[in-house]
Every structure is written in structure tokens, then in C-alpha cells.
Amino acid sequence: MSALSSRVLILGAGGHGRVVLDILQQSGHSDVAGFLDNNVEIHGRRIDGVPVLGGIADVARLAAEHDARSIVIAIGDNGVRRGLARSIRRLGLELVNAIHPSATIAASATLGRNVVAAAGVVVCAHCQIGDSVILNTGCIVDHQTMVGEGAHICPGVRVAGRVKIESGAFLGIGSTVIPKVIIGCEAVVGAGAVVIGDVDAMSTVVGVPARAVKRTDMDEDVAALILPGRA
Ligand SMILES: CC(C)(COP(=O)(O)OP(=O)(O)OC[C@H]1O[C@@H](n2cnc3c(N)ncnc32)[C@H](O)[C@@H]1OP(=O)(O)O)[C@@H](O)C(=O)NCCC(=O)NCCS
Known part of the structure; x- marks a missing residue:
């Protein structure tokens, strides 16, 4: 389990982001630097006392400015969360758990x-x-x-x-x-x-x-990538 040793940014300030903030606070980690969210209307606001610092595309700059090396992605959409996690790793930031x-x-x-x-x-x-x-x-x-x-x-x-x-x-x-x-x-x-x-x-x-009530057909190339041996 990755330890929460540094300041944290939460990516996503929706309902799930609020749940993640509560988890971090309940687990004794009060050093949350802020949320990042792509909804510009909430930039500069505070959610449960924690500021929304800017957009997710600016994560590298904002992490450096706020001395926050740890990231939790609090976005409900599975594909977006998974893709963003891979990008965050490439930026050299640390993805941490919220338990x-x-x-x-x-x-x-x-x-x-x-x-x-x-x-x-x-x-x-x-x-x-x-x-x-x-x-x-x-x-x-x-x-x-x-x-x-x-x-x-x-x-x-x-x-x-x-x-x-x-x-x-x-x-x-x-x-x-x-x-x-x-x-x-x-x-x-x-x-x-x-x-x-x-x-x-x-x-x-x-x-x-x-x-089953629905089935989305997968593009063959995508299937080969994400379902090796099953495409
Ligand atoms: C399953 C689900 C994703 C389907 O959503 P959808 O793709 O928009 O599908 P539809 O609403 O068009 O429903 C398709 C059919 O399944 C039925 N159906 C949908 N959800 C159902 C459910 N949970 N139980 C029983 N039948 C359901 C619909 O009545 C419809 O039947 P019909 O074709 O006979 O009219 C959604 O209904 C659901 O259950 N979501 C769960 C959300 C959730 O748990 N959120 C928690 C977030 S923390």
C-alpha cells in the first residue's frame, strides 16, 4: 500500500472527490493541498474548506506550485480514471491510495x-x-x-x-x-x-x-490490446 507521506492533490471535485477528501481526513491525512477539476466555474471555490486550484491539465504545474507530490484520482468514469492514472505516472507524480x-x-x-x-x-x-x-x-x-x-x-x-x-x-x-x-x-x-x-x-x-440487455461490439484492434487471447 502506498503511504501518504506528502501533500495530496485530489483530481475531481464532484461527489466522489468529496468522498475521497472525507476518507483522507478521516484517516488522519489533513495535508490536502486542493482539488483539481475541469469545471472552470468552481475554480477558486472551497469544498469542505479545501480549495479548487485549477484544471486537471495543469496538474504538473499546480503540483509543483503547491509542493504536492501525491495524487488521488477521484473521477467516477472508469476509462477516464484509468487513462489519467497512466498519464500521471508518466509525469513522475505518485499515485496514492485513500483507505x-x-x-x-x-x-x-x-x-x-x-x-x-x-x-x-x-x-x-x-x-x-x-x-x-x-x-x-x-x-x-x-x-x-x-x-x-x-x-x-x-x-x-x-x-x-x-x-x-x-x-x-x-x-x-x-x-x-x-x-x-x-x-x-x-x-x-x-x-x-x-x-x-x-x-x-x-x-x-x-x-x-x-x-444481458446490451452488448457493445469492440473494435478488433482494441480487443487485441485489452483482451489478449480473447479477441
Ligand atoms: C444497468 C444500467 C447501467 C443500465 O443503464 P442503461 O444502459 O441506460 O440501460 P437502460 O436504462 O436503457 O435499461 C435497459 C433495460 O434494462 C432495464 N434495467 C436497467 N437497469 C436495471 C436494473 N438495475 N435492474 C433491472 N432492470 C434494469 C431497463 O428497465 C430496460 O429494460 P427494457 O429494455 O425492458 O425497458 C443502470 O440502469 C443501472 O442499474 N445503473 C447502476 C448505477 C449505480 O449503481 N450507480 C451507483 C454509483 S456509486
Whole structure:
């Protein structure tokens, strides 16, 4: 787990940004230099006492000006969050995690960078949580489950053991996943769904039991890049 040893910038000042600020404050990290957000109308304002310093494109300059070497990306869109994380790394800034003090993370679990774990999250033994994953309020991820880069596990989701959640997947609020299934890259699981079988990449499933209602066809070149061996 990356340590919060320096001043922090939060990228994104929307609802999720406020949650991340609260997590940092609750975990005793009061040295938040500010938010960056692309909504110019909120530049110069304060959110919960913390200033919105400017736009995200200016992150390198603003980080230097405010002596902030640590970054948490608090943007809900999975693709944007994942892409931005890669750009931030190229700038040489450090992506750090925001873990609420009430989150319970097993000692044998591994966490990537830019992971947000909100209040009441439980991550059980031998889970692997990738970079830029959001583990939202009160979700449970049971033993040996893998969560891929940039996935979002929404509030109250229950994921059983040995599940594989691929990169960029979105598990809607209150959904449930039984053991050993694979949820494909960029798939969407609707609020309250109960997933009892594998979910195809880029598809949307809803209901109890979950059934597919949408599938976005992936460009072959993109598929080869993000789903090696499955294109
Ligand atoms: C699944 C979801 C993403 C689908 O959104 P969408 O792509 O805009 O799809 P639509 O609203 O067009 O719905 C498609 C069909 O699925 C049904 N449907 C959508 N969401 C559903 C759900 N959660 N449960 C059951 N059925 C659902 C719709 O009624 C519609 O059915 P129809 O074709 O018979 O009319 C969305 O409804 C959802 O559940 N989002 C979860 C959001 C969430 O958890 N946010 C938390 C953020 S922290």
C-alpha cells in the first residue's frame, strides 16, 4: 500500500472527490493541498474548506506550485480514471491510495495504486485489487477475488470468493456475484442484479438472475490490446 507521506492533490471535485477528501481526513491525512477539476466555474471555490486550484491539465504545474507530490484520482468514469492514472505516472507524480479507517483489508490482500476504499469496505484474504479501483461504501470482496485495473465496485456490492472482475468493469449498487464467475472487461452489472454466470466483456446485465440487455461490439484492434487471447 502506498503511504501518504506528502501533500495530496485530489483530481475531481464532484461527489466522489468529496468522498475521497472525507476518507483522507478521516484517516488522519489533513495535508490536502486542493482539488483539481475541469469545471472552470468552481475554480477558486472551497469544498469542505479545501480549495479548487485549477484544471486537471495543469496538474504538473499546480503540483509543483503547491509542493504536492501525491495524487488521488477521484473521477467516477472508469476509462477516464484509468487513462489519467497512466498519464500521471508518466509525469513522475505518485499515485496514492485513500483507505477509510473503517475499511477492513486482509493482511494477505494486495492493493495497487490509486485505490479508493470507502467506509465499511471488507476485502478478504488473498484478494488482488488492481490500480485505480474504487471499492465503494460498504462493499464486500471475498477471498481470492481479483479486481482488475480501473474497476468500480459500487456501494453495498457483495462479491463472493474466487471471482475475476476484469479491467474497467462496473458493478452497480447492491449487486451480488456468486463464486468463481468472470465479469468481463468494461462490463456493466445493473443495480441489484444477481450474477450467477460469466458476463461477457462490454456487455450490460441486469436483474435476478442477471441477463444481458446490451452488448457493445469492440473494435478488433482494441480487443487485441485489452483482451489478449480473447479477441
Ligand atoms: C444497468 C444500467 C447501467 C443500465 O443503464 P442503461 O444502459 O441506460 O440501460 P437502460 O436504462 O436503457 O435499461 C435497459 C433495460 O434494462 C432495464 N434495467 C436497467 N437497469 C436495471 C436494473 N438495475 N435492474 C433491472 N432492470 C434494469 C431497463 O428497465 C430496460 O429494460 P427494457 O429494455 O425492458 O425497458 C443502470 O440502469 C443501472 O442499474 N445503473 C447502476 C448505477 C449505480 O449503481 N450507480 C451507483 C454509483 S456509486
